[in-house]
Amino acid sequence: KRSNKVVEKLGTYDDIKKKIGDMDPYEWGRARAKKLTLDKNLEKEGSVSLSFSPQVKIELNSRSSFNCGYLFLQQVYYSLGLRDICKSISNNYSFEYDLNDIVSRLIFSRMLSPSSKRSSFEFFSSFLEPSSSKLHDVYRALDVIFENSDFIQSELYSNSLNVIDRNTSVLYFDCTNFFFEIEQDDDFRKYGFSKEHRPNPIVQMGLFMDGDGIPLAFSVNPGNQNEQLSLKPIEKRIIDDFALSRFVVCTDAGLSSIANRKFNNFSSRYFVTTQSVRKLKGFLKEWALDPNGWRVYGDDRLFNISELDPDSFMDCTFFKERWINDDGIEQKLFITFSFKYQRYKRSLREKDVNRASNLVEKSKSLISRKNQNDIRRFIKTTNVTKDGEVCDKTFYKIDQSVIDKEAMYDGFYGVCTNLESNAKEIIAINHRRWEIEESFRIMKSEFKARPVYLSKEGRIKAHFMICFLSLLILRIIEKRLKYEFTVNEILKCLSEMTMFRKKDLYIPTYTRTNLTDALHEEFGFNTDMEVITAQKLRKIIRKTK
Numbered sequence: 426k427r428s429n430k431v432v433e434k435l436g437t438y439d440d441i442k443k444k445i446g447d448m449d450p451y452e453w454g455r456a457r458a459k460k461l462t463l464d465k466n467l468e469k470e471g472s473v474s475l476s477f478s479p480q481v482k483i484e485l486n487s488r489s490s491f492n493c494g495y496l497f498l499q500q501v502y503y504s505l506g507l508r509d510i511c512k513s514i515s516n517n518y519s520f521e522y523d524l525n526d527i528v529s530r531l532i533f534s535r536m537l538s539p540s541s542k543r544s545s546f547e548f549f550s551s552f553l554e555p556s557s558s559k560l561h562d563v564y565r566a567l568d569v570i571f572e573n574s575d576f577i578q579s580e581l582y583s584n585s586l587n588v589i590d591r592n593t594s595v596l597y598f599d600c601t602n603f604f605f606e607i608e609q610d611d612d613f614r615k616y617g618f619s620k621e622h623r624p625n626p627i628v629q630m631g632l633f634m635d636g637d638g639i640p641l642a643f644s645v646n647p648g649n650q651n652e653q654l655s656l657k658p659i660e661k662r663i664i665d666d667f668a669l670s671r672f673v674v675c676t677d678a679g680l681s682s683i684a685n686r687k688f689n690n691f692s693s694r695y696f697v698t699t700q701s702v703r704k705l706k707g708f709l710k711e712w713a714l715d716p717n718g719w720r721v722y723g724d725d726r727l728f729n730i731s732e733l734d735p736d737s738f739m740d741c742t743f744f745k746e747r748w749i750n751d752d753g754i755e756q757k758l759f760i761t762f763s764f765k766y767q768r769y770k771r772s773l774r775e776k777d778v779n780r781a782s783n784l785v786e787k788s789k790s791l792i793s794r795k796n797q798n799d800i801r802r803f804i805k806t807t808n809v810t811k812d813g814e815v816c817d818k819t820f821y822k823i824d825q826s827v828i829d830k831e832a833m834y835d836g837f838y839g840v841c842t843n844l845e846s847n848a849k850e851i852i853a854i855n856h857r858r859w860e861i862e863e864s865f866r867i868m869k870s871e872f873k874a875r876p877v878y879l880s881k882e883g884r885i886k887a888h889f890m891i892c893f894l895s896l897l898i899l900r901i902i903e904k905r906l907k908y909e910f911t912v913n914e915i916l917k918c919l920s921e922m923t924m925f926r927k928k929d930l931y932i933p934t935y936t937r938t939n940l941t942d943a944l945h946e947e948f949g950f951n952t953d954m955e956v957i958t959a960q961k962l963r964k965i966i967r968k969t970k
Contacts, residue, residue, distance in 0.1 A: 432461055473956055475927055489926050490934070492551045493952050494919030495533040497944055500969040501898045502529055506584035508970075513580075514573050522562035524569065528891075530556060531563070535895045537920040539873035542567075542888075553924070554966060570890050571883035577890065578642050579666035581897070585639075589901055592636035595673045595697075595854055596663070598680065600652040601865045602627040603875040603889075613882040615649035625876075630865075630889060631655035633663065637904065638860035640897045642667070645886045653682040660688070673697055673844065675854055678704075681841070683752045690754055690843050697854050700758065700839035709749065713760040713837060719743040722849045735764040744848045751841075759840040759851055767836025774831060778803050778823065785821045803827055863912075867899070868892050871916055905947050910940050918944075922952070929959040 435441060435457060441450040483489065502508075511525035530552065534545035546563050549556040570577070585591060604625040605614050614626040627648035633641040644659050656676070663669050671693035676685070681698035689696040702713050716731035721741055730743060743762045748755060781803040805824040808816060840855050868874040874892045879885050902915060910918075918940045924931045935941070937953050945951045950965045957965075 491553045491924050493924050494922030495552055496969045497948050498533050498898055500948055501901050503970045504588050510580050524566055526556055527558050527563055527566040531891045532895050535872050535891055541878050567884040567887035570887035574890055582667050593669055593672055595636040597634050597675045597861045598656055599861045600629055600631045600655055602629045606876045613647055615647045617648035631659055634861050639900045643893050645889050653680055656685050657688055686754055695844050697842040700841045702834050702837045702839045739764050756841050756843045759848055761838045762836050770835040867912055906943055931957045931962055
């Protein structure tokens with residue numbers, strides 16, 4: 426049976442409008458009804474009292490503080506069907522441990538308290554729900570995760586379509602590497618080009634994300650492999666396992682080999698990739714650096730950028746475009762110029778030159794080998810004194826010719842594509858590449874995915890699967906919160922959401938903030954009451970599953 430009961434008469438629309446002013450009466454009414462419901466529930470539950478004694482010791486080996494922030498992660502985890510994925514995998518094996526318990530807790534630990542697998546296992550006890558897993562089960566589960574990596578990724582993509590809208594019209598791809606604290610390489614951890622310039626063996630990770638910055642697929646390869654070779658295998662898996670055939674792949678210049686461009690110059694696949702202006706052919710470089718013929722989107726005028734006042738056009742992005750044929754591929758070359766970007770590049774170089782000058786003045790030992798980002802590229806050596814005499818002593822000084830050569834390209838940026846879209850659309854697609862760079866930063870900094878304290882290839886790849894799943898869950902939460910809070914704020918908040926347990930009562934010990942309110946509002950449960958009974962907490966836990 427259903428019945429209605431008047432708890433409080435709110436008045437007519439006009440009465441409420443007079444009373445609340447500019448606020449929407451319907452919003453006010455909903456807020457008032459919510460408060461009355463909350464007050465009624467509190468009245469039903471009544472107040473509780475706790476007694477403590479300074480003479481009574483706490484129980485031996487009994488934990489009284491628990492993290493409840495993982496409940497939000499758990500709701501996303503279960504909504505992605507990861508429990509069913511683990512169950513499906515377990516049916517193919519004869520082990521007795523709970524794979525879902527281990528996978529979920531490894532993910533939550535990676536996000537809330539990233540550390541080694543042993544330390545993560547110890548962190549399992551901080552969750553409200555007890556775990557039956559053993560440490561050796563955790564390591565064995567890593568082997569199972571590795572063996573089913575492709576299955577997990579394909580199922581996860583299919584399940585994610587029921588959780589969020591996936592923007593797969595544009596896919597972003599990039600590579601990074603992770604180092605190992607070992608002195609000798611092996612068949613998988615190889616010495617290669619480290620983007621952090623570390624003298625350690627590394628492995629290479631390639632990552633695809635969709636147009637909204639949500640991770641899509643990944644792979645981990647030996648550290649000495651050319652990163653350009655990592656794109657096609659993952660993309661083929663996306664085409665076959667994810668049933669995606671129409672998309673644009675956006676990469677940086679380091680991954681834009683001719684082979685990769687040709688692979689995405691077929692059927693309904695396209696590419697957008699950055700192009701180094703300094704590496705263009707001579708006639709194209711001359712055209713790109715010519716100050717004449719520049720346009721601004723939405724304006725038919727042609728500009729000569731050398732005649733413009735930078736301060737007046739600081740927020741403008743100028744562009745040129747032309748079709749070119751490179752190794753049989755018809756593609757459009759976009760060159761953009763920005764006074765703001767020019768000023769930024771010059772400020773960076775000025776700092777590097779100042780640091781190089783300090784090296785020269787202090788006569789520090791300098792080596793001849795320099796890379797493109799090393800400040801020593803601005804220093805040249807000579808065996809000639811100021812008077813022009815040749816001697817055996819080596820002198821160091823700033824090489825102005827290198828500075829001038831680099832300054833020629835300040836403010837210029839190149840993009841190549843086989844799309845026929847306009848400059849504004851292409852620039853907008855390329856602009857979002859920063860999100861995949863941020864994803865790598867999150868894994869390396871917030872998730873502490875490096876250094877990796879594992880030695881077996883399969884377990885190393887499983888470790889990065891845990892990082893990938895953690896990143897996916899974090900990005901979904903970020904999207905559900907409408908990007909109003911940063912990744913750092915979300916992770917810090919969730920890790921600090923703790924509860925104190927006394928018998929069958931739980932007392933939140935964290936600070937209630939706008940972020941905690943937003944989390945509770947979005948996920949549909951509350952842990953921010955003064956006291957929560959064990960019965961109510963069990964209902965909340967069931968709701969997250």
